Amino acid sequence: MVAIDIEHLSKKFGDFTALSDVSIDVQPKEFVTLLGPSGCGKTTLLKLISGFLEPTDGVIKIGGLDVTHVPPEKRDTALCFQSYALFPHLTVKENLEFGPRQKKISSSERKARIDDVSEKLDLTAQLDKLPNQLSGGQQQRVSLGRALTMRPSVILFDEPLSNLDAKLRDQVRIEIRRIQKEYGLTAIYVTHDQAEALSMSDRIVVLNDGRVEQVDSPERLYYAPKTRFVADFIGDANIFPGEVVGAISNGLWQVETGIGSFSVTALEAPKTKSVSLCWRPESAIIDTSGIKAKVVHRAFQGHFTDLIVETNETPYRVQTKRTDAQEGDIIQFSVSPDEVILLDKDT
Amino acid sequence: MTLRRGLLIIGLLTPGLGLILALIGTVVYIAVSQSFGFYSLNGISEFSTEFWSKMVGRKIFKRSIQYSIYIGVLSAIFSVALAYPLAIWLRKPFAGSNLIGAILKAPLLVHGLVAAFLFVNVISYHGILNQFMQWLGIWSEPRRLQNDPNAYSVLILQTWKNMPFALLLLTGAVQSISDDVLDAARDLGAGKWDRFRRVIAPLTISSMQAAMVIIFIGAVADFSFQVIAGPTNKQSLSQLMVSFKGRGDWHSAAVVGVSLMVIALVGSAILAAVARIIMRGRIK
Amino acid sequence: MTIEQLNKILLISLLLVCAIWLIIPFTMAVLWSLVDPSEPWTADKVLPPVISLYRWVDMWENSSLKSALIASYTLAPSAALLSLLLAMPTSFALGRLEFPGRELAKMLCLLPLVVPAFITAIFFTSLLYQVGLSSWRPGAILFAHAILFMPFAIRIMTVSFEQVRQDHIDAARNLGASHWARFRVAYLPALKPGIFATLLIVFIQSIEEFAIAFIVGSPDIVTIPTLLYAALGQDYVRPNAAVLSLILVVPNVILMLILERLLRSANPTLSSGKG
Numbered sequence: 074m075v076a077i078d079i080e081h082l083s084k085k086f087g088d089f090t091a092l093s094d095v096s097i098d099v100q101p102k103e104f105v106t107l108l109g110p111s112g113c114g115k116t117t118l119l120k121l122i123s124g125f126l127e128p129t130d131g132v133i134k135i136g137g138l139d140v141t142h143v144p145p146e147k148r149d150t151a152l153c154f155q156s157y158a159l160f161p162h163l164t165v166k167e168n169l170e171f172g173p174r175q176k177k178i179s180s181s182e183r184k185a186r187i188d189d190v191s192e193k194l195d196l197t198a199q200l201d202k203l204p205n206q207l208s209g210g211q212q213q214r215v216s217l218g219r220a221l222t223m224r225p226s227v228i229l230f231d232e233p234l235s236n237l238d239a240k241l242r243d244q245v246r247i248e249i250r251r252i253q254k255e256y257g258l259t260a261i262y263v264t265h266d267q268a269e270a271l272s273m274s275d276r277i278v279v280l281n282d283g284r285v286e287q288v289d290s291p292e293r294l295y296y297a298p299k300t301r302f303v304a305d306f307i308g309d310a311n312i313f314p315g316e317v318v319g320a321i322s323n324g325l326w327q328v329e330t331g332i333g334s335f336s337v338t339a340l341e342a343p344k345t346k347s348v349s350l351c352w353r354p355e356s357a358i359i360d361t362s363g364i365k366a367k368v369v370h371r372a373f374q375g376h377f378t379d380l381i382v383e384t385n386e387t388p389y390r391v392q393t394k395r396t397d398a399q400e401g402d403i404i405q406f407s408v409s410p411d412e413v414i415l416l417d418k419d420t
Numbered sequence: 421m422t423l424r425r426g427l428l429i430i431g432l433l434t435p436g437l438g439l440i441l442a443l444i445g446t447v448v449y450i451a452v453s454q455s456f457g458f459y460s461l462n463g464i465s466e467f468s469t470e471f472w473s474k475m476v477g478r479k480i481f482k483r484s485i486q487y488s489i490y491i492g493v494l495s496a497i498f499s500v501a502l503a504y505p506l507a508i509w510l511r512k513p514f515a516g517s518n519l520i521g522a523i524l525k526a527p528l529l530v531h532g533l534v535a536a537f538l539f540v541n542v543i544s545y546h547g548i549l550n551q552f553m554q555w556l557g558i559w560s561e562p563r564r565l566q567n568d569p570n571a572y573s574v575l576i577l578q579t580w581k582n583m584p585f586a587l588l589l590l591t592g593a594v595q596s597i598s599d600d601v602l603d604a605a606r607d608l609g610a611g612k613w614d615r616f617r618r619v620i621a622p623l624t625i626s627s628m629q630a631a632m633v634i635i636f637i638g639a640v641a642d643f644s645f646q647v648i649a650g651p652t653n654k655q656s657l658s659q660l661m662v663s664f665k666g667r668g669d670w671h672s673a674a675v676v677g678v679s680l681m682v683i684a685l686v687g688s689a690i691l692a693a694v695a696r697i698i699m700r701g702r703i704k
Numbered sequence: 705m706t707i708e709q710l711n712k713i714l715l716i717s718l719l720l721v722c723a724i725w726l727i728i729p730f731t732m733a734v735l736w737s738l739v740d741p742s743e744p745w746t747a748d749k750v751l752p753p754v755i756s757l758y759r760w761v762d763m764w765e766n767s768s769l770k771s772a773l774i775a776s777y778t779l780a781p782s783a784a785l786l787s788l789l790l791a792m793p794t795s796f797a798l799g800r801l802e803f804p805g806r807e808l809a810k811m812l813c814l815l816p817l818v819v820p821a822f823i824t825a826i827f828f829t830s831l832l833y834q835v836g837l838s839s840w841r842p843g844a845i846l847f848a849h850a851i852l853f854m855p856f857a858i859r860i861m862t863v864s865f866e867q868v869r870q871d872h873i874d875a876a877r878n879l880g881a882s883h884w885a886r887f888r889v890a891y892l893p894a895l896k897p898g899i900f901a902t903l904l905i906v907f908i909q910s911i912e913e914f915a916i917a918f919i920v921g922s923p924d925i926v927t928i929p930t931l932l933y934a935a936l937g938q939d940y941v942r943p944n945a946a947v948l949s950l951i952l953v954v955p956n957v958i959l960m961l962i963l964e965r966l967l968r969s970a971n972p973t974l975s976s977g978k979g
Contacts, residue, residue, distance in 0.1 A: 125603060145606045152607045158600035162622045171618075175609035223608065429803050436794025436858055437813055443851045444815045447827040454830060461833050509714065516715050523722045529960050531912050533932050534949040538729035541736065541942070634817075641820030644914060648936055658822040662919070665826050674830075677823045684820060 074137050076101040076259040077122065077227060082131035084117055091117040092283045095131070099227075099261065104253055106262045106270040109280035110306070115263045116231065118280070122261060123229050124148045136226050146175075151220035152229045155236065157212045159204040165191075165215050166200040172223040183222075190218045193252060210241050217249065221256065228253070230262040234269065246273060267307050271295070279303050301416050304351045311389040312351045312416070317343050325410060332384035333364035336410040349416040354379075354392040356412040363407035366391070368398050380404075448681070454674035461670050471671040480655065481676070485683065488657040491571060492640030492687060495578035496632045502579065503586035503631070507594045508620065521591075525584040532581060536648040539577055540566060566649065573649040578639050586631040593627035594620060621699050629695055633688040640684050657683070736946035759943045769948075772931040779842070779927065780910040783849035784903045790850060791857035791902070798858065799865025813858045816851065821915035824852065829920050841925050848916045853906045860905070864898030865891075897966060904963045908956060928952050 077099035084092040092114045099105050107115035120126040122133060124145035133141050140148050151172070160168050166187060173183045191197045194214045204212060213233060220228050230249070234242045250273050253260045264270055270277050271291040279286040279294065279302070287294060287303045298304035301312060315330035326337045328350055335350060355377070366382035366389075373379075380391045380398065391406060398404045453459050457468035475481050506524060510517050527535065543549050543565040553559040566573065597620060605619045621628075643658040650656065655663070657680045664673035737759055764770060797803075798810055816824070825848075832844055872890035881889060914929040921930060932948040935941065 123607060125606075145603075146609050146611050150607070152604070154600050154604060156598070156600045158598070158604035160601060160605070160619060171605070171610075172608035175614065219604075219608070425803075429797055429801060432793040432797035432801075433809065434793075435790045436792075436854060437809055438794075439790060439851050440813060440815055440854055443828070443848070444819055444824070446831055447819065447824050450830050450834070451823060451827045454827070459830065459834055461830065509711075514708075514711050516711075520715060520718055523718070523726070526722075526726055529953070529957050531914075531929065531952050531956065533914065533929055533936065534953050537932070537936055537945050537949050538733055540936075541732050541946075542729050637818065637820065641822060643822050644933070658820065661822060661826060665829075665919075670830060673826060677826060680820060681823060684818075 074101075075099065075134075076103065076136065077261070078132075078134040078137075079122075080132045080134075082118070082121060082133065083129045084114075084121060084126060085129045090283055092121070092128075095280075095283075095285055097278055097285070097288060099259060101259055102254075102257050104250065104260045104262065104273060104275045106264060106274040106277045107280060108264060108267060108270040108277050108306075109286075111265060112282075113280040114283040115265075115280050117283075119152075119229055119231055119261065119263050122227070123150050123152045149226040150229055151223045151225040151227075152231065153216050153220050153233045155232045157204075157216040157236075159212055159215055159219075161204055164201050164203055165196060165207070168204070168215055169196075169200075169218050169222050172219060176223070186222045186224070190221050193255070194218050194221075194248075209237055210245065213237060213245060214248075217252065221252065221258075224256075226259060228258045228260050230260065232264055234264075234266075242269075249273070271307070279306065281306075296412075297414060298351070299416065301349060301351070304414065304416060309354050309390055309392075310351045311354060312349055313387075313389075315348050315350045317346050317348055328413075328415075331387050332366070332389070335408065335413050337413045337415055338410045339415055343415055344417075351414045351416055352408045352412055354390040356408050357391040357393065357406040358408070359391070359393050359396055359398070359404050359406045361405060363405045365403055365405055368400050368402050368404060371398070371400050451674050451677045451681070454670055455678045457671060461668075471675050475672060475675045475679075480660070481679075484655050484657050484660045484676075485679065487571070487654045488640045488642075488680070489683065489687060491574060491578065491642065491646075491656065492636045493691065494575055495582060495639035496636040496691060498575065498579040499582040499586045499635050500590075500628060500632055502583050503590050504616075504628075506583075506587055507590035508616070510591060511594050512599075524587055527581050528584045528588075530581075532577075532644045533648070535577055535581060536645050539573065539580075540649050543573070567652050569651045569653060571651050571654070574642070574645045574651075577645045577649060578635075578642070582635045582638065586635060589627045589631045590624060593624035597623050625696060625699050628699075629692040632691050632695060636688055636691055637684045640687060641680055733946045733949050736943050737950055739943045759947050768926045768931055769951075772926040772928050773951075775842075775925055776911050776927045776929075779846060779849065780907045781903075782846055783853065783910040784906040786846065786850040787854050787857045787906045788861075788899065788902050791854050791861055795858050795861030795865050799862040800868070810862070814855045816853075817855050821913075822919070824848070825915040825919035828916065832920070841921060845916060845920050845925065848920065849906075849910045849913060852913070852916065853909045856905050856909070857902045860898050860902045861895070864895045868894040900966055901963060904959060904966070908959050908963070912952070912956065 075098050077097070079095060079097045079099075082092060082095040083090070095114075095118065097105075107118055109115050117126065121128055122135075124140070124143060124147075128141060131141070132139060135149060145152075160171065163171070169187050169190060170183055173186060178186075187200075188197075191200060194217060196211070196214055196218060199207060199211055199215075204215070207215065213236075216233070233249070234245055237245060246269060252258075262270075262273065271294075274291055276288060276290055277294055278288045281302050287299045289297075294303060294307050298307065298310070304310040304312060313330040313332060315328040315335070318327040318329050318334075320342075321327050321336060324338055324340060326339055326343065328335050328337055328348060330350055335352075337350065364384060366384045368380050369383050369388060370381040371378065377392050377394055378396055380393070380396070381388055382391050382404065383389075391404075396404075450459060455471060457471060458465050510521055530538075549565070550559070602615060602619060605615050610618060641658050642656055643662065646656040646659050657676055661673045661676040661680065664670075664676060738756065739759065794813070798806060798813075828844070828848055832840070837844065868891050872894075873886060876886045876890045911927075912929060913927075914933065917925070917927040918930050918933065921927065926934075928948065928951060932945065932952060935945040935948055
């Protein structure tokens with residue numbers, strides 16, 4: 074059975090459409106990230122799943138039960154807030170206890186859960202402290218622990234790492250994933266940071282302007298983006314309009330673009346003659362043959378060098394491990410057909 | 421802290437704080453002294469506990485104490501109990517919330533005597549309430565509602581006058597609770613009553629105590645409402661005190677006055693402590 | 705039912721309650737004040753049979769209304785001014801100087817609010833008798849009012865003084881300004897809203913004050929509240945009481961609204977330093 078089933082969900086605020094026609098399935102124990110730029114609707118979607126907003130249209134089912142009109146206090150979800158939202162007048166232990174007490178769980182079971190969570194999150198020494206006596210990282214863990222003691226069907230995260238400094242962020246990122254796997258929880262995670270999304274998720278839902286662009290594993294999103302937005306949002310991409318000239322062989326097509334000709338591997342025939350072609354800057358192999366480009370700008374980044382090049386007055390990016398090419402030089406490069414992606418033209 | 425600076429500070433504080441302490445200090449001093457027989461204005465000044473012993477034995481004194489405490493405690497409780505749900509309702513602005521807030525706070529602008537008059541006017545024997553009830557057919561003839569023996573009029577007036585003050589204090593406190601904290605409580609399974617009991621009440625307790633104490637002190641020492649709308653067979657402590665003074669019996673007035681002050685102080689402390697215990701007790 | 709619908713219902717019911725709570729009593733008062741004595745307003749008529757300003761005119765000419773108005777409206781501004789002046793040095797000390805016991809001092813300033821009004825009134829009178837100043841009534845009331853309401857003055861002015869910017873003072877000093885010039889340029893702009901607020905609040909409180917005016921003032925000095933009290937007591941003439949109530953309430957409401965407007969606009973000026 075699917076853990077979360079979202080069907081044709083829409084949310085309007087007056088004239089403004091925050092989400093339109095979103096349909097997603099989340100499997101049990103899956104870690105799914107909602108990713109997108111600010112205003113894309115990811116927080117709205119999270120609020121709809123947790124119950125703080127009611128949809129204008131559509132259905133949400135959790136564990137097979139229709140919860141579309143069920144208020145948050147009755148849903149089997151637990152939310153980790155961006156601001157942690159710890160109860161300032163309660164100790165860490167009382168904070169962790171809050172949810173189970175509401176559920177009227179026996180005190181021996183409550184104690185067992187708190188001991189378990191505080192051990193896993195290294196909070197045993199802080200149990201009698203008040204939130205204002207804790208560091209940011211500790212507060213974050215209490216926020217997580219408070220959700221965990223509920224043993225919810227679904228655990229939700231609202232950009233939990235944005236208030237932490239960079240080093241702590243990496244650590245906590247790993248911790249959250251570890252805990253999620255250990256407890257076998259279904260998790261929905263909201264972030265605008267693609268590095269976070271790529272490193273943590275089983276699948277990512279990329280949202281833009283209230284619509285789902287693509288739902289896929291991180292690898293597939295990166296190597297096989299379906300739309301221009303996804304290609305551009307995740308990693309860097311060079312995108313060119315082009316015309317399909319014809320098939321070279323079975324599954325191999327030739328596309329003519331403004332900067333040159335590319336061979337593209339595609340399982341299906343391109344639907345239209347006009348296409349958008351895209352490849353990642355690091356896919357370019359600099360050699361003695363191929364497309365000619367003039368180096369306009371060079372930035373040495375240590376483990377790779379970033380080149381901005383121009384062909385026929387069209388600028389684009391090439392990344393390579395090591396090169397002696399300097400500004401003003403002409404380089405030649407090719408891209409393996411497997412790494413050239415065809416996008417739908419109208420995206 | 422040099423001597424010069426110390427003198428400067430004292431000098432600056434004298435016309436303000438100094439005068440306050442002087443006035444209040446003297447007033448309290450005279451009240452206490454007169455209650456023990458000193459500073460007599462029409463007799464010999466000498467120490468005596470006679471006035472205290474006589475007063476404690478008087479039935480009217482005991483009744484006044486009971487009555488004033490009754491008014492004080494109930495006014496404080498009603499005002500706060502009414503103000504809490506209103507403060508929570510008005511926590512987030514919505515269409516018309518400013519208007520409601522202004523209307524609810526309007527009684528703060530109305531003088532106590534005026535309020536008493538307006539109220540008495542409305543409930544008078546031929547007043548509009550009587551006429552309305554007769555028109556509806558609920559009553560067949562006008563009823564005498566004024567000066568009722570249970571002091572409902574006084575309680576209503578006290579609540580009407582004081583609820584806005586409690587609302588003022590509680591609104592600030594309730595708005596200082598972040599939305600996230602309340603959402604978190606909701607998410608963890610707390611319904612409306614639990615959210616109040618376990619999050620809002622504990623976090624607003626000091627404002628609630630302040631409101632209760634101030635309202636209690638004001639209501640326990642009430643004179644105007646009592647005299648105009650209160651029961652005729654009972655006297656509030658202030659009323660009693662003024663009547664003694666009017667007869668020239670300053671010493672007895674002083675006894676009542678000192679008692680009033682002590683009751684105000686002790687009563688506030690008890691009220692504040694009880695409020696805290698009730699709120700705390702629910703959490704543990 | 706959604707939150708929006710619930711809010712609407714509560715709003716409407718509250719407005720209804722408020723209509724009953726505020727509008728009807730006040731309308732009654734206005735109507736009663738307009739009753740002409742030629743035809744009394746009896747229970748069987750919905751509106752008074754004859755409406756005129758007779759009561760208003762009569763009260764103005766024949767009762768102590770005139771002297772009460774004069775008394776109240778000279779007492780109040782004087783008390784306001786006196787309170788402000790007495791409060792300034794203390795507020796300066798509390799707002800800008802550091803010294804041990806400052807928090808305690810701030811709390812002690814609130815003492816007049818804790819002691820019940822009638823106790824202060826009666827034993828202040830006793831004090832006057834003891835000291836032999838019992839004939840100095842108006843002065844005594846003025847003095848008592850000024851001190852009784854000083855907690856407000858001190859509170860407001862302390863906050864105002866706290867908000868005076870040190871760099872303004874330093875700049876003025878740097879440019880060679882004398883004490884008075886410094887005060888005028890660096891302090892006054894930040895203090896102005898506080899000064900107005902203080903004057904207004906003490907004014908309003910003094911106009912409304914009943915206990916001291918009643919106990920210390922009677923029978924010679926009449927203020928509007930004591931006149932209203934008399935009108936409600938022995939000689940209960942309803943229309944007169946109605947007139948007095950309106951005279952007491954209406955200016956009050958207007959002044960309070962001005963005060964609210966003032967306090968609301970005070971803050972941006974203070975913080976941006978453009979005041």
